[in-house]
Amino acid sequence: MSAEAPPVKARGLVKRYKEVLAVDHVDLNVHEGDVYGFLGPNGAGKTTTLRMALGLIMPTEGTVELFGEDPIRAGARALEGVAGFVEAPRFYPYLSARKNLELLAALDGRDARSRIDEVLEVVELSPRAEHRVGGFSHGMRQRLGIASALLRRPRLLILDEPATGLDPAGMRDMRLLIRRLAEDGITVLLSSHQLPEVQELCDRVAIVDSGRVVYEGALAELRRQGGAGYRLRTTDDARALGVARAQPGIEHAGAGEHGLSFQAGEPEVAELSLALARAGVGILALTPELATLEDLFFRLTESDGASGAAASRARGEGPIGLAGQTHVTSTPTAVKIG
Amino acid sequence: MSSAVAASPPAGTPALARPRRPSTATVWRWELRKLVSQKRTYLGIGLAAILPLIFVVVQNVHQHQGQGHGGENVFFSEITQSGLATPVLMLLFMSVFMLPLIAALVAGDIVANEDGNGTLKTILTRSVDRGQVIAAKALAAITYAVIAVYVSAVVATAAGVASWGFKSITTFSGTVVPAPKGLLLVFAANACYLIPLLSVTCIGVLLSTATRNSAASVVGTLGVVILLLIVAQIPGLEGIRPYLLTEQFENWHGLLRTPTDWAPIAHSAWVCALYAVPALFAAYLVFLRRDVAGG
Numbered sequence: 001m002s003a004e005a006p007p008v009k010a011r012g013l014v015k016r017y018k019e020v021l022a023v024d025h026v027d028l029n030v031h032e033g034d035v036y037g038f039l040g041p042n043g044a045g046k047t048t049t050l051r052m053a054l055g056l057i058m059p060t061e062g063t064v065e066l067f068g069e070d071p072i073r074a075g076a077r078a079l080e081g082v083a084g085f086v087e088a089p090r091f092y093p094y095l096s097a098r099k100n101l102e103l104l105a106a107l108d109g110r111d112a113r114s115r116i117d118e119v120l121e122v123v124e125l126s127p128r129a130e131h132r133v134g135g136f137s138h139g140m141r142q143r144l145g146i147a148s149a150l151l152r153r154p155r156l157l158i159l160d161e162p163a164t165g166l167d168p169a170g171m172r173d174m175r176l177l178i179r180r181l182a183e184d185g186i187t188v189l190l191s192s193h194q195l196p197e198v199q200e201l202c203d204r205v206a207i208v209d210s211g212r213v214v215y216e217g218a219l220a221e222l223r224r225q226g227g228a229g230y231r232l233r234t235t236d237d238a239r240a241l242g243v244a245r246a247q248p249g250i251e252h253a254g255a256g257e258h259g260l261s262f263q264a265g266e267p268e269v270a271e272l273s274l275a276l277a278r279a280g281v282g283i284l285a286l287t288p289e290l291a292t293l294e295d296l297f298f299r300l301t302e303s304d305g306a307s308g309a310a311a312s313r314a315r316g317e318g319p320i321g322l323a324g325q326t327h328v329t330s331t332p333t334a335v336k337i338g
Numbered sequence: 339m340s341s342a343v344a345a346s347p348p349a350g351t352p353a354l355a356r357p358r359r360p361s362t363a364t365v366w367r368w369e370l371r372k373l374v375s376q377k378r379t380y381l382g383i384g385l386a387a388i389l390p391l392i393f394v395v396v397q398n399v400h401q402h403q404g405q406g407h408g409g410e411n412v413f414f415s416e417i418t419q420s421g422l423a424t425p426v427l428m429l430l431f432m433s434v435f436m437l438p439l440i441a442a443l444v445a446g447d448i449v450a451n452e453d454g455n456g457t458l459k460t461i462l463t464r465s466v467d468r469g470q471v472i473a474a475k476a477l478a479a480i481t482y483a484v485i486a487v488y489v490s491a492v493v494a495t496a497a498g499v500a501s502w503g504f505k506s507i508t509t510f511s512g513t514v515v516p517a518p519k520g521l522l523l524v525f526a527a528n529a530c531y532l533i534p535l536l537s538v539t540c541i542g543v544l545l546s547t548a549t550r551n552s553a554a555s556v557v558g559t560l561g562v563v564i565l566l567l568i569v570a571q572i573p574g575l576e577g578i579r580p581y582l583l584t585e586q587f588e589n590w591h592g593l594l595r596t597p598t599d600w601a602p603i604a605h606s607a608w609v610c611a612l613y614a615v616p617a618l619f620a621a622y623l624v625f626l627r628r629d630v631a632g633g
Contacts, residue, residue: 054463057629075467076359084463090456094375103368107464109360152464 005068006031007156007187008053012062015048015211022048024211025062030156030189030204035182037202037219038191041301045211046191050086050160053189055079066156084158084189088165089145093134097125097144100133104148112151119147122177138165146177157181160191175201199293209301222296229289230269233259235282243279247272259285362470362477369478373444379482382440386486389436390428390494394501397424420505422520424498425491426527426594432490433531433587438538438563440486445479445542446555449625453550459630472625476543476618483539484532491528495521513596523593530590533606537583537614538563544621547628580605583613 008030015023023045030036040046051057053064055071055078063070069078091100098116105112120126123143128136133144142162149157162178163171171194178201182188192198198205199219206216215222229252234240241260244253249268254261264272269286276283373379401418416423449472452458461471507520515523542559549555566584569575579585589606592599 051459051629051631054459056459056462057631058627075469076465079463079465082463086459087456090460092372092375092457093455094377095372099371099375103371104460104464106364106368107360107461107466109358109364109465148460 005065007034008036008064008066008189009068010049010053010062010064013049013052013059013064014061015045015052015057016060021211023052023059026208026211026213027216028053028064028206028213029216030187032187033182033185034204035178035188035190035202037198037205038189038208039193039195039198039205039297040208042193044208044301046208047086047160049208050084050158050189050191054082054084054086054158056086081152081155082158083149083152083154083156084160085145085149086158086160088138089141089148091133091141091144091148094132096130096132097136097147098129100144101148101151105151108152110153115151115153119150122150123147139167139170142166142170142174146174150181154186156187156189158189161193162190163192163194163197171197195292195294195297205293207297207300214300215296219293223293229261229263231259231261231285231287231289233284233286234276235284239279240276240281243275243281244272247275261289359465360470362473365466365470365474366477366481369448369474370481373478373482378443378447382443382482382486383489385436386432386440386490387493389432390424390490390497393428393431393494394424394497398501416508418502420507420517420520421497421499421502422495422505422507422517422524424502425494425524426507428490428494429527429531429590433535434567434584435560435563437483437487437490437531437535439560441479441483441535441539442542442556442559444482445539446546446557446559447552448475448479448543449546449621450550450552450555451546453630454552462630468626469622472543472547472622476540476621479539479543480536483535487528487532487535488525491525495524509594509596510591511594511596515596527590527593530593530603530606531587533589533603533610534583534586537586537610537617540614540617540621544617544624547621547624581609581612583610586610 006029008028010026010028013023013026013028014021026045026049028038028049038046038050048057052059053066053071055075058072064072066078066082067080069080071078091097092103095103097120101116101120102113105116117126120129123146125140125143125147128140133141136144142165146159146162149159159178163174166174175197178188178190182201188201190198190202202219204217205219205222207214232240232244237255237260241253241255244250244260244262247268248271249264250272251263252261273283273286397417414427417427449458452461462468504517504521506514506516507523508514509523538559541562542555545555545558546552549558563584566582570579570582570584586606586609589602592602
């Protein structure tokens with residue numbers, strides 16, 4: 001394990017099951033300290049990619065490295081400092097929660113066994129520690145899955161839909177726990193269908209569709225480029241609209257029921273505010289309106305998403321799905337925006 | 339997982355130092371603990387224990403009704419003369435089908451069950467290599483087969499001795515050996531029988547790894563045994579009989595002759611190795627390269 005190597009680096013990952021191409025040349029770059037969201041519709045290839053990352057299934061092509069080690073070649077050595085689960089965490093139903101953790105601690109070595117009480121406390125399963133896992137609810141198993149991951153003192157935590165099947169309170173607690181872990185310096189790779197969860201927790205994302213990465217990068221950048229708009233209310237909207245339309249860099253300026261709307265970069269917005277002042281128009285409110293992750297997700301993955309992406313790549317042109325000002329740089333393996 | 343508790347430090351301290359990884363012996367011990375915790379484990383052990391008891395009870399009833407004992411084997415006539423005849427006869431009865439079935443119950447299930455339940459991926463994302471896991475599973479299945487054979491032997495010996503006494507016993511050669519030596523021979527005979535049984539176990543582990551289906555693996559292992567038994571009966575194939583795994587089930591007879599005939603034991607050792615080693619190696623290779631996506 002190299003201290004300098006990134007937590008996850010995947011290059012050209014392909015997984016083919018006979019005629020089905022489950023993962024199609026996926027590149028991933030998870031950096032130290034990231035809370036990295038891995039998004040995509042059902043069947044997009046997220047879980048298959050995570051399985052390859054954990055060395056559970058062999059890639060048809062490509063490589064994946066965890067802290068510089070290939071889990072296929074290096075085996076368990078590549079998983080040092082890595083923990084998590086794909087799909088629902090699975091345990092031995094005929095053993096108690098504590099016995100399950102003792103087993104996993106034995107397979108971890110080190111001081112893992114001494115941490116069992118601590119991790120049970122973290123996930124609030126101490127009162128049920130001696131109960132058989134066979135009688136646990138889905139939510140309790142998810143929490144036990146987190147506990148089993150924490151036993152390993154991970155530097156990288158890979159979680160596949162950790163909030164699936166949890167009630168609202170459980171989902172909130174799971175989010176709080178993940179945030180807390182991230183604050184403690186753990187890099188988190190989070191696969192999720194819960195877009196608000198990803199929006200709240202993640203700083204970088206990869207969006208996959210039909211086995212391909214259609215976006216990878218900072219979430220803020222995606223949202224900014226996916227439709228960074230502004231809403232403006234002034235003392236004189238009609239005059240303000242004229243000023244805005246005359247101002248270079250201001251696009252799609254228009255008037256509506258709740259004031260003006262336009263799209264622009266931050267320097268152009270600053271220039272506009274000065275121009276309005278010079279024109280004697282007072283600004284009552286200037287509000288940035290970023291596209292939600294949900295908007296962007298559907299733009300990237302629905303309708304012409306995959307085929308559009310493929311077509312764009314084939315033509316070597318952008319943009320795909322996102323709003324007009326988004327630029328797409330095509331590579332053989334991924335489409336990047338920005 | 340309340341926010342208050344969740345907010346407590348989870349101790350995700352980076353650990354850059356290369357940690358000491360668990361040994362295969364540790365993985366093996368946990369495989370045994372898993373076996374001990376499952377009801378199905380006791381089904382096989384129970385069968386191994388109860389059949390000698392049924393045998394002894396039935397023979398006692400026959401004895402009180404004044405009925406004689408049939409059978410061509412020398413030990414049939416010994417049943418009521420020495421308690422040590424019971425474990426020999428039980429080994430004779432159970433060696434062809436029952437003990438292979440008991441061994442297959444665990445060997446055929448030990449990988450496939452975990453694959454189906456999804457727990458294989460749980461243990462393969464810890465600090466143990468795939469080679470360690472398959473080695474530990476094979477060792478656990480072998481341990482179980484050894485325990486089943488000796489449970490049967492101990493119960494048969496105890497029940498036989500309780501019914502008919504700890505007396506000298508007559509071997510296949512007609513030589514009478516004193517009870518302590520007879521007891522030693524009984525347990526050595528069971529050890530010899532383990533040679534082909536462990537080959538059956540290895541075949542079970544291979545099928546469990548390759549098919550990912552517990553029932554298919556258990557039935558398949560027994561199917562191999564039955565197939566070889568049938569092949570042994572086909573006229574014209576006498577030449578291959580000495581090399582059939584099922585023919586080695588009788589290797590222990592050499593121990594109960596005077597002088598001891600080691601030839602069938604030595605022969606069975608290398609013949610069984612021809613079955614066991616490729617099966618285990620194939621199981622290892624399949625397990626090393628397989629996709630684990632079950633559960």
